[in-house]
Each structure stands twice: as structure tokens, then as C-alpha cells.
Amino acid sequence: MKIRQAVGAIVTIGNEYILILKTKINTTEGKKEIQGEWDFIKGGVEKTDSSLCEAVLRELKEETGKGTFSVIKEFEEKISFEFSQEVADRIGYHFQEITMFLVEYTGENKGFLPQDDEISEIGFFKKEEVLKKLAHYQTREFFKNHCLN
Secondary structure, three states: OOEEEEEEEEEEEOOEEEEEEEEEEEEOOEEEEEEEEEEOEEEEOOOOOOOHHHHHHHHHHHHHOOOOEEEEEEEEEEEEEEOOHHHHHHHOOOEEEEEEEEEEEOOOOOOOOOOOOOEEEEEEEEHHHHHHHEOOHHHHHHHHHHHOO
């Protein structure tokens, strides 16, 4: 059983958090439209990444176009889930394990525009709003356990 290694960023900007609205996913046939899902910035670790920290900073730059992020913490607990058989057959992985980071945006303004065509919007939300927006149960639980203390 192959495990896809991924990284994710819980990004703070002042007293808000950055979420992305993902509207497309990669398939072997190309991009497929999906119903929009709010999530933290996440992505797969690539062979060229020298570390998980480098991978998360690359994902942040790729998806927001911004390079002014400061990693505060790498969480020990991972977000793990199993792909459906259909997805596993398509992408070649049965499970995904996401190493999450707490990251602070240290740039000047909020002039964020999605840089990846899988993303239609970048939003800024107060802590209480984040739980209502996040599409995936595992991500909501992770945020509750690590950021709502």
C-alpha cells in the first residue's frame, strides 16, 4: 500500500487564518471540476523538496504567489486518510499522510490572488469561522485540537 506524503499550512495573518477554495482536482486525464471546498493550503511532497519545511513553503508560494511566510511550528500529529479505491487506482496511492505546519504570513498586505488553477479564491477568516468553512472532517478535528485551545 503506497502512502502519499503531503504537507499543509495553517496560516495566520494577524488574527485571521488563510483558507483556499479548491474547485478542481488533478486526475490522470487532467483537471476535474469539483464542488468548491474550503481548506488549508496543502500539497504533495515532491522529490525535489529537501525537507518537509521546504515543501510547505513551496506550496504556499505556488498557491498564493507570496514568499513572505515564516514557519512557526511543525506539528507532530499528522492528518491521515485512505483514498477510495477509484481514486487510489487513478493516482497510485492508497493513503495520504499530511504533515501540518503553523505558519505566519509576514508580508505587507492581503493582496492575494490564486496562482493555481485548482483554486478559485483565497479567503481570510476569524478562528470561529474556520471550523464552519473547512470541508474535511479530519482537518476540522486537527484545527480544533491544535488551534482552539
